[in-house]
Amino acid sequence: MDRLLFGDNQFFGVNHMSEEKARAQAVRFQDLDAIMDVLACACEQGISTFMCTTHDRIADVVERARQDPDRFSALTFYPGMPYAHKYANAVTEDGMIGAVRRFMPQEGTVNALLRGGASMARRDIEGVMTLLIDAEMKMFAGARTPVIFLQNVVVDLLLGLEFTEAFAVFARHVRERYGAEPGFITMNLPMLVPVLERAGMENPLVCANINKLGFRMSGGIRTYIEMLEAQRCRAIAMSVFASGAIPPREALEWVAQIPAIQSVVFGASSAAHIESTARIARDIWGLDRSVAAATVG
Template identity: 25%
Template sequence: MSDGLTLLVGDNPFHGISHLSQERSRSRNGAITCADYATGLVVTALENGADGFMFSADDTTLSILRIIREKEGKISPDLYAIVPYAYDYVRLATQAGGITGLARKVAKEIVVSFNVKAVATGLKAAVTMDPKALLKTYLTYEISRIKSSAGKRMNLKSVLLHEIITDMALALNLDWLFKAHIDFMLKKRMKPGFETRNFAYLVNKFKDWGIDFKGVIVATPFNAVGFQMNPSREECEKALVDIGAPSIIAMSILAAGYLKPSEAINYIKNLPNLNGVVVGVSKEHHARETFKLLEEGFKRH
């Protein structure tokens, strides 16, 4: 791995996600959701400067990990997993008959996985109705299936809570959830992480709760036009200075394609306290050209 910012290839295009419009998502070539094709994009990015793969844990991305493990013997990327894949769980809840049905389905999957630790903590959670134990059960299950798909060669560096969970917990003042996630992941010798679209607010709440940014990863949008930077680009930049630790992985640096890589690089390289950037790619030449430009732009040679 090169010195400087960590460069990560993201998975949004593999789920048909566009942050500009639903119509743009629907118009994309359906082939991108094919695991073999998506794997090729990830591998191309890794061969051209990317250090790792940031992904939401679902069937598509776990298939990508399995294919890399089985067919790409020379590649050993760092992994940054976002859980849960909220859109998948919403779909499953609809199919399973609501939240109760979803809970039964997830519980069944944990038992079928034969993960002794997950089952044990799950039983404790069921008996005591302890929300921290429930969180640990779920995280144990997700870590288990990610590592099972990835094998020993790939390094699961961080597990981040999805933005829906993070931002809801911020709104509800659930400081225990953030602290429990941090404590559990540190015991697992992995970096605890959080994805958010409300970075400035998260920084303020962490200060109120006495949570140190050292050793914590936060994935959040940063770009020259302020796209998805809530409440404003200025407020997010101020909060970035205030955290005092290189803990941030910048998302949406291209503003959903509005900015050229050169424009993104000129903005990002002048920001403090960044740990890395994540960029999704939808075509092989995009993967090759984008990560070569990022590698050169951040001068990581």
């Protein structure tokens, strides 16, 4: 897994500190060319792993990358599912049946409907979950997806409901059907890790907000540090810059002191920001740009 992963928040108008900046980015990145130019810049800096949601427009990104192998031959995707707004919008636009057809996996609408209907009739949660996973993965057909994440909107809901088996179902399906490693995004890493262990996952891959200010770290920074020092999980740190409150070098130097943090995911909307972050990471971790970011773990 690379040290630096590139995220997609900026492409879809997500900024945790400035609504004005978020709106400006949403307008700018309505143009697919603008998204692809930023991704190309990341690849040029050796940051070739794109950690993304399953937003509808990501399908266009995957297709464009497939059509332009000269620029994107190294690009790898880490999908994070589900993108909840997508389902709500689809039902509003197409109705329930139209939404079902839109998201059916490659095996075909009839087979998928039969599988889903039979699962609902048996109250078979595993069948329903695997159908939804396959629907989300449809847009990534033919792309490299070595890690597949369950988004925090679902992870933390399941955590609150104490539905431990659902985590095992997700992990088993992405391993067996896609040959991928399961990952889990959460707003509460210290609470999640013991639950994943009970679900049978040793040293799970978990993505969470981790930064020296404790910004958006539910449960407090001390509990995170204790969990990470015990090395009970492999962590991907997001919000390491605390939405701009921590200078990049200071933020990455702090992260580099914690061995359990294998990677950092960050978003950027300009070539200068990407180049600066990559340069700092190379300085801190001793990365060789010619070998992309760096393999760890």
